[in-house]
Amino acid sequence: MKFPKYRKVASFVTSAILLTSLPLIAGAKKVTGNLFDSGTFGVYVNGKRVASEKFEIVQSPEMSVAKAELKLEESKNAQMAELQMKPNGDLIRYQWSEKDQGTAVVEPKDEFLVEHVTVIQPAKSAEQPFILPPSTQILDDYFFSQRQLLLWRYLGSQCKMAPGQKGCELKPTQFGVIVPRQQSSSQVTVEYTGQQKVLLRGSDQELSRFRFKTEGGDWNVWVDSAYKIQKIAIEGDNTEVVRD
Numbered sequence: 001m002k003f004p005k006y007r008k009v010a011s012f013v014t015s016a017i018l019l020t021s022l023p024l025i026a027g028a029k030k031v032t033g034n035l036f037d038s039g040t041f042g043v044y045v046n047g048k049r050v051a052s053e054k055f056e057i058v059q060s061p062e063m064s065v066a067k068a069e070l071k072l073e074e075s076k077n078a079q080m081a082e083l084q085m086k087p088n089g090d091l092i093r094y095q096w097s098e099k100d101q102g103t104a105v106v107e108p109k110d111e112f113l114v115e116h117v118t119v120i121q122p123a124k125s126a127e128q129p130f131i132l133p134p135s136t137q138i139l140d141d142y143f144f145s146q147r148q149l150l151l152w153r154y155l156g157s158q159c160k161m162a163p164g165q166k167g168c169e170l171k172p173t174q175f176g177v178i179v180p181r182q183q184s185s186s187q188v189t190v191e192y193t194g195q196q197k198v199l200l201r202g203s204d205q206e207l208s209r210f211r212f213k214t215e216g217g218d219w220n221v222w223v224d225s226a227y228k229i230q231k232i233a234i235e236g237d238n239t240e241v242v243r244d
Contacts, residue, residue: 033058033059033060033061033064034058034059034060035056035057035058036057036058036059037055037056037057037145037148037228038055038056038057039054039055039243039244040052040053040054040055040243040244041053041055041144041145041229041241041242041243041244042241042242042243042244043142043144043239043240043241044239044240044241044242045238045239046238049073050072050073050074051070051071051072051073051142052070052071052073052244053068053069053070053142053143053144053145054068054069054071055067055068055069055143055145056068057145057148057149061087062087063084063085063086063087063092064084064085064086064087065082065083065084065085066082066083066085066145066146066149067080067081067082067083068080068081068143068145068146069081070142070143077098077099077100077101078098078099079096079097079098079142080095080096080097080098081094081095081096081097081140081143081146082094082095083138083146083149086134088135089135089153090108090133090134090135091106091107091108091113091134091135091136091138092107092108093105093106093107094106094107094138094140094180096140096180096181100120100121101119101120101121102117102118102119102120103117103118104116104117104118104180104181104183106130106138106178106180108134109129111133112129112130112131112132112133113129113130113132113133113134113136113178114127114128114129114130115127115128115129115130115178115180115183117183126183128183130178130185132176132178132185136176136177136178136185137149137150137153137175137176137177137178137188138177138178138180139177139178139179139186139188140179140180140181141179141181141182142181144229144232144241145229147212147219147221147229147232148223148228148229150175150177150188150190150212151190151210151221151223151227151229152227153175154170154173154175154190154210155168155170155227157173158170158171158173170191170192171191172189172190172191173189173190173191174187174188174189175187175188175189175190186214186215187214187215188212188213188214189212189213190210190211190212190213191210191211191213192208192209192210193209193210193211193220194208194209195207195208195209196208196209196222198222198230198231200230200231200242205224205230207222207223207224207230207231208222208223208224208225209221209222210222210223217234217235217236217237218234218235219232219233219234219235220232220233220235228243229241229243230242230243231243
């Protein structure tokens with residue numbers, strides 16, 4: 001299926017996959033670079049807002065860093081996530097943390113990946129190896145900005161324009177992903193399903209619609225002409241995610 005609003009997708013996404021920075025976790029040195037996207041996603045269940053994800057995605061020549069802070073409406077604690085990647089998109093390091101709960105870190109070890117989990121109460125640690133390459137996408141629970149990174153990777157892998165070509169030929173593509181909070185790996189298939197008018201913030205907007213097919217169900221994802229996610233609907237779960 002042709003992607004009708006091609007605007008140098010290949011060059012944009014090749015750069016976007018490199019992502020970069022939010023304020024680094026635990027006082028680490030801040031990475032500065034070009035800001036690709038930032039904002040807040042509101043998470044709604046049965047029409048009620050239950051959580052907010054504040055995120056920022058930045059690129060520098062050395063690495064890309066995507067960071068996010070998730071807060072539940074009825075909790076003061078925040079979950080923090082930071083994803084660092086090489087210019088080719090390979091993982092440098094991913095860290096998830098929550099105050100008084102613990103941390104999870106995924107990083108390369110030899111040719112594969114390993115996750116280190118530390119729990120505060122009760123105090124214990126564990127190591128989970130993954131026989132997966134460093135190019136594997138991180139897709140953690142509740143961090144919806146990471147779905148945008150997966151979408152950019154999909155577009156970057158598909159939109160390689162030939163001379164005279166007027167649009168991107170987007171085909172369903174399967175990606176291996178790691179879900180650190182579950183200490184597990186999975187498969188996600190991404191496909192483009194066409195243009196659709198969606199009511200957002202009181203007006204109809206023409207958006208591109210994609211479907212993420214996961215082992216736990218399908219997600220419908222709508223993006224604007226800048227390839228930024230505006231809305232996500234999780235089928236059968238009464239859950240919607242909307243950019244503020």
